[in-house]
Amino acid sequence: xxxxxxxxxxxxxxxxxxxxxxxxxxxxxxxxxxxxxxxxxxxxxxxxxxxxxxxxxxxxxxxxxxxxxxxxxxxxxxxxxxxxxxxxxxxxxxxxxxxxxxxxxxxxxxxxxxxxxxxxxxxxxxxxxxxxxxxxxxxxxxxxxxxxxxxxxxxxxxxxxxxxxxxxxxxxxxxxxxxxxxxxxxxxxxxxxxxxxxxxxxxxxxxxxxxxxxxxxxxxxxxxxxxxxxxxxxxxxxxxxxxxxxxxxxxxxxxxxxxxxxxxxxxxxxxxxxxxxxxxxxxxxxxxxxxxxxxxxxxxxxxxxxxxxxxxxxxxxxxxxxxxxxxxxxxxxxxxxxxxxxxxxx
Numbered sequence: 001x002x003x004x005x006x007x008x009x010x011x012x013x014x015x016x017x018x019x020x021x022x023x024x025x026x027x028x029x030x031x032x033x034x035x036x037x038x039x040x041x042x043x044x045x046x047x048x049x050x051x052x053x054x055x056x057x058x059x060x061x062x063x064x065x066x067x068x069x070x071x072x073x074x075x076x077x078x079x080x081x082x083x084x085x086x087x088x089x090x091x092x093x094x095x096x097x098x099x100x101x102x103x104x105x106x107x108x109x110x111x112x113x114x115x116x117x118x119x120x121x122x123x124x125x126x127x128x129x130x131x132x133x134x135x136x137x138x139x140x141x142x143x144x145x146x147x148x149x150x151x152x153x154x155x156x157x158x159x160x161x162x163x164x165x166x167x168x169x170x171x172x173x174x175x176x177x178x179x180x181x182x183x184x185x186x187x188x189x190x191x192x193x194x195x196x197x198x199x200x201x202x203x204x205x206x207x208x209x210x211x212x213x214x215x216x217x218x219x220x221x222x223x224x225x226x227x228x229x230x231x232x233x234x235x236x237x238x239x240x241x242x243x244x245x246x247x248x249x250x251x252x253x254x255x256x257x258x259x260x261x262x263x264x265x266x267x268x269x270x271x272x273x274x275x276x277x278x279x280x281x282x283x284x285x286x287x288x289x290x291x292x293x294x295x296x297x298x299x300x301x302x303x304x305x306x307x308x309x310x311x312x313x314x315x316x317x318x319x320x321x322x323x324x325x326x327x328x329x330x331x332x333x334x335x336x337x338x339x340x341x342x343x344x345x346x
Contacts (some may be wrong), residue, residue: 031056031136031143032154035161044068044160045153053154057085060227061153065160066096085247086155087120087147087202090127093159097171099126102178106319110198113183113305114191117198119151120147124202128318129174131164134157135205135314141225144204146212183305193280196236197302197310204228204316210257211235231300232259233311235282237300239336250340254304259284262330264294272333274322278343279305281333285326292331303333 006145030036030053039045043216045067049055055314060080065264067074079093086094103122110117124147136143145155186194203212206228208221215223228235240254256262263284272281273290284301286292301311303322310319322330 001158006211030154030175031140032158032161035107035157037153038161038164039065039068039157040070042164044164045157049153050157053157054152056152056309057089057156058082062089062092064157065156066092069093069096069160069163074120075199083150085148086133086145086151087124087149089156089159090132090202091120091123093132094123095124096129097163097166099174102126102175105178106181109178109181113194114186115183115195115198118201121198122200125319126174127159128202128315128322130161130162130175132172132313133204133315133318134158138149138207141204141206141209141228144206144226144228145196146204146227147202157250180306180321181308183308184279187337188304189337190278191282192244193238193337194302194304196242196311197212197234197304200229200234200237201310201318201319203312205230205312205314206233209233210241212237229312229317231312232257232262233316234303235300239282244309248340250256250336250342253336253339256290259297259300260294262300263297263334266332266334268337270334271336274327274330277303277305277322277333278335279303281335283309283322284331286331287329288331289329290331297331301328 032053036050036053040050042046046064049061059077059082062084063074063077094100103126106124106125107117110121145151176303179216190210204226206224206226207230209224209228209230210221210233211219211224212223212227214227236254236257237243241249244250254262255265262282274290283301283303283305284297286296301309303309304319307322308319310317335345337343
């Protein structure tokens with residue numbers, strides 16, 4: 001109960017300290033009001049659609065958006081009134097940016113390594129590298145949408161407005177990144193764990209979330225506002241809640257649910273350094289990097305290999321490189337598969 005009360009108090013605080021975009025919104029307006037106005041002014045979305053921000057996006061409306069972004073005539077899709085999912089919205093916008101081939105390379109890279117990623121893996125990876133999705137404040141987690149849920153006009157407007165602001169280097173940068181997405185040879189157990197992690201690509205960031213559902217019989221923490229994960233909740237779902245055949249003591253390796261608890265469970269002598277990371281290691285981040293104390297660790301993810309990792313971040317469950325900001329804040333890793341005796345500790 002104490003944990004839930006703390007989350008409730010934190011949510012109230014967040015409600016009073018929302019980002020400027022939310023705080024400035026007038027009663028009765030959308031969280032994406034600025035973006036809705038931007039795309040209407042640019043001729044990308046009709047005023048009538050923008051006036052209904054929470055209404056489901058249709059295929060016909062998506063093609064109007066695509067035409068506006070590419071300055072081409074709008075195609076007439078089959079079943080133009082059919083609803084569009086978040087995953088389909090992202091896939092179409094990735095195509096608008098000319099990055100469908102890059103998305104395919106991400107998916108192929110995962111398959112070549114022996115993973116079994118969902119069909120949306122590549123397009124969701126690209127969409128999130130470009131920041132086409134956003135994380136709603138914790139107090140508004142009910143607004144989050146999973147990949148299979150219908151997109152609405154507000155989410156579509158946010159994505160389209162984001163594309164309008166992308167630099168000319170955005171697409172080439174993604175194309176350069178995907179060239180380095182070649183995962184190393186994986187053990188059978190690494191494949192199992194990373195396939196589980198990849199399965200949740202595109203799910204939203206949800207404060208205190210550790211399940212793809214609003215309520216999971218496997219979770220000891222009760223229901224959550226929406227299906228999705230916070231950073232440690234994602235690691236918890238992959239290692240603690242997934243039922244692996246012949247997994248032995250693997251679910252018992254993680255005891256604490258928070259980043260600082262998980263990171264502090266491994267003795268200093270057994271912490272995995274940056275240079276010694278292996279696929280499926282859990283990786284931790286702190287403000288002081290390797291000098292961080294466990295109590296200062298504030299983010300976690302799962303290492304994929306060759307400088308890539310998967311985590312639940314402000315863009316939801318996403319794949320990114322262990323470089324720049326993340327490299328500077330990398331604290332240490334731990335190897336639950338070795339802790340459970342399923343792979344060699346070396």
